[in-house]
Amino acid sequence: MSDIQSPLPGTFYHKPSPEEPPFKAPGDAVAIGDQIGLIEVMKTFIAVTADIAGTFKGYSVDDATPVTAGAVLAELD
Amino acid sequence: MAIERLFIANRGEIAVRVVKAAKALGIHTIQAHSEADTEMLAVKLADEAVCVGPAPSKDSYLNIPAILEAAKATKADAIHPGYGFLSESPAFARAVEEAGLIFVGPSADTIERMGDKVAARQAAEAAGVPVVPGSDGRIDVSEAVSVAEKIGYPVMIKAAAGGGGRGIRIAKDEAELKTLAPQAKAEAEAAFGDGGLYIERAILSPxxxxxxxxxxxxxxxxxxxxxxxxxxxxxxxxxxxxxxxxxxxxxxxxxxxxxxxxxxxxxxxxxxxxxxxxxxxxxxxxxxxxxxxxxxxxxxxxxxxxxxxxxxxxxxxxxxxxxxxxxxxxxxxxxxxxxxxxxxxxxxxxxxxxxxxxxxxxxxxxxxxxxxxxxxxxxxxxxxxxxxxxxxxxxxxxxxxxxxxxxxxxxxxxxxxxxxxxxxxxxxxxxxxxxxxxxxxxxxxxxxxxxxxxxxxx
CATH class of the missing domain: 3.30.470.20 (ATP-grasp fold, B domain)
Known part of the structure; x- marks a missing residue:
């Protein structure tokens, strides 16, 4: 089991846009480089990608939540 | 009635600028802030500060009811909107006016009028201010050449129904216009279901x-x-x-x-x-x-x-x-x-x-x-x-x-x-x-x- 951490402080989003489904759902396969979310920092959106491979377990914080750098965003099995 | 208690509905450097200017005028300053901005300089400099909501702007600096409520609770008689956020929102200016407070800016009607591109262009023309020469509203492909001749090349061809740069083309001369206008029309029809065009003089590298x-x-x-x-x-x-x-x-x-x-x-x-x-x-x-x-x-x-x-x-x-x-x-x-x-x-x-x-x-x-x-x-x-x-x-x-x-x-x-x-x-x-x-x-x-x-x- 491993964590995906936020590279920056900001607001974390599960979805590419409010109308779309989350980037990953529990049980999805995650490859290195897969996008799992977005961080909004100073009005700029930055992709959060997985630096490890695994199976998506779930998001650790709610959609559209303020996070600090290093905060755990999601867990993989 | 001169302003005595000014509520600053903004953050960052402009909030500092407004607080300092108001204090120099002998005005009591009330600084709004979000939960993420409790430590900001304007909060420390102002006579008092009040939280208007959580970190996201939409819940704090863009939250009209929360700002009005905070302004009333702190007995403000005026609100300075700074720049950005609600500074050019006619709805906000109107709500401030209706609450019996002074909006430090023009009237809601003026903000609304000047914020509408067509209305602002008309107001400018009426006052004798030069605007980018263009067609008077939407035209058809057949009218494009004669209109372009009047306003001068190069011209920019836009979809009348469009926005965001879609369907914009620049024609240097009549030959290009004759090729590009039908393309622009087809694209506008496909994108917006409306083939109406608008052309104006293209000011290159202004x-x-x-x-x-x-x-x-x-x-x-x-x-x-x-x-x-x-x-x-x-x-x-x-x-x-x-x-x-x-x-x-x-x-x-x-x-x-x-x-x-x-x-x-x-x-x-x-x-x-x-x-x-x-x-x-x-x-x-x-x-x-x-x-x-x-x-x-x-x-x-x-x-x-x-x-x-x-x-x-x-x-x-x-x-x-x-x-x-x-x-x-x-x-x-x-x-x-x-x-x-x-x-x-x-x-x-x-x-x-x-x-x-x-x-x-x-x-x-x-x-x-x-x-x-x-x-x-x-x-x-x-x-x-x-x-x-x-x-x-x-x-x-x-x-x-x-x-x-x-x-x-x-x-x-x-x-x-x-x-x-x-x-x-x-x-x-x-x-x-x-x-x-x-x-x-x-x-x-x-x-x-x-x-x-x-x-x-x-």
Whole structure:
């Protein structure tokens, strides 16, 4: 089991846009480089990608939540 | 009725600017802040502070009911909206008016009218202000050639129903127009279900020139022009007062046109009329009006000595303008550069660090408007503007030299800033000559003029 951490402080989003489904759902396969979310920092959106491979377990914080750098965003099995 | 208790519905450096101006006028200041902004400088400087909601702007600085409730709870008699956020929201201005408070800005009706592109263009034309020559509304492909002949090539072809740059084409001559107009029509039909076109003169590589105006609802004056052509992603990065590319006669008619429009709409407060300037043709065209104080207002204050923020507070409190046009004189040249918490060497990646050291630029004719302090965690939730370094000298050349000295003397540790960009610009021969336009900076960056080594050397 491993964590995906936020590279920056900001607001974390599960979805590419409010109308779309989350980037990953529990049980999805995650490859290195897969996008799992977005961080909004100073009005700029930055992709959060997985630096490890695994199976998506779930998001650790709610959609559209303020996070600090290093905060755990999601867990993989 | 003069304002006695001013509520500041904004954050960052402009909140600091407004708090200081109001306190100097003897006004009690009430600073709004989000949960993420409890430590910001304006909160510390204001007489009192009140939380208006959680970190996201939509829940705090853009939350009209929460702001009105906080303003009433703190017994404010006026609200200053700053720039951005709700400063140009007619709904907000109207809600403030209806709550019996003073909105420090023009009336909601004026904001609404000038915020509507078509209505603003009509108001400008009615006041005799030149606008970009274009078709009167939508036209058909068959009319395009005759209309283009009247307004002059090159022309820009747009979808009447469109927006966001879709379907825009530029035709240099009649032959190109005849090829491109049907394409634009087909694309507009496919994208919007409406093949109507709109054409206007394409002003290639224009300069961005704007005029500062002040009004008290009855009369209006100008405080001369600014040039803000150095832009990245349509954001101004470096601004000057005045515009060296203008001759006196053009400057005079430009400023007079701005006053005519301000008077025609009974403007109250500080405002800016933005123009495109076609240097080759020596012609200017009104594009839009900003009905608020602007980020770059200090350059105008430096060359005229007018305190724009104090003046807008006074006239919105019911005073007449404290000066006539004859009393507004311009001396020397001023430059402002915007310092943003971004890494200019990494494609301007946001970099909200903790300010470890802060050494302000100082010196005669140097001004630093900011909201930083040592130990301050720059919040990631808002835009990246940290402050502005403003310099004033007798000539433009001397102002650039002073800017370099000011930036060299300044130290902001613990975060990245765009200061290296300004150092590189100040060293560029074209910038030194003032030979640039709105399409200049992005290709300059793409050409690698700001590499890490060059930045270090600067």
């Amino acid at each position: 300069r961005h020139i704007e005029v500062q105006i002040l009004g008290d609802g009855e009369t209006a004056v100008h405080c001369y022009e600014r040039e803000c052509s150095l832009q990245r992603r349509r954001q101004k990065v470096w601004e000057e007062a005045g515009a060296m590319c203008l001759d006196d006669e053009t400057r005079e008619s430009l400023c007079a046109s701005a006053v005519a429009l301000a008077k025609a709409v009974n403007y109250r407060g500080a405002g800016t009329l933005e123009y495109l300037y076609d240097e080759a043709a020596n012609e200017f065209y009104f594009i839009e009006m900003n009905t608020r104080i602007q980020v770059e207002h200090p350059v105008t204050e430096m060359v005229t000595g007018v305190d724009l923020v104090a003046e807008m507070i006074k006239v919105c409190g019911g005073a007449k303008l404290s000066m006539t046009q004859d009393e507004i004189k311009k001396t020397g040249h001023a430059i402002e550069v915007r310092l943003c918490a971004e890494d200019p060497f990494l494609n301007f990646m946001p970099w909200p660090g903790v300010v470890s050291t802060l050494k302000e630029p100082t010196g005669d004719g140097v001004r630093f408007d900011h909201f930083l302090s040592e130990g301050y965690q720059i919040p990631p939730f808002y835009d990246s503007l940290l402050g502005k370094v403003i310099v004033h000298a007798e000539t433009r050349e001397a102002a650039i030299d002073k800017l370099v000295e000011a930036l060299e003397s300044m130290e902001i540790g613990g975060t990245k800033t765009t200061a290296p960009l300004h150092m590189a610009l100040a060293a560029d021969p074209e910038v030194r000559k003032g030979a640039f336009h709105t399409q200049w900076l992005e290709p300059w960056l793409e050409a690698g003029n700001l590499s890490a080594t060059k930045g270090d050397a600067a």
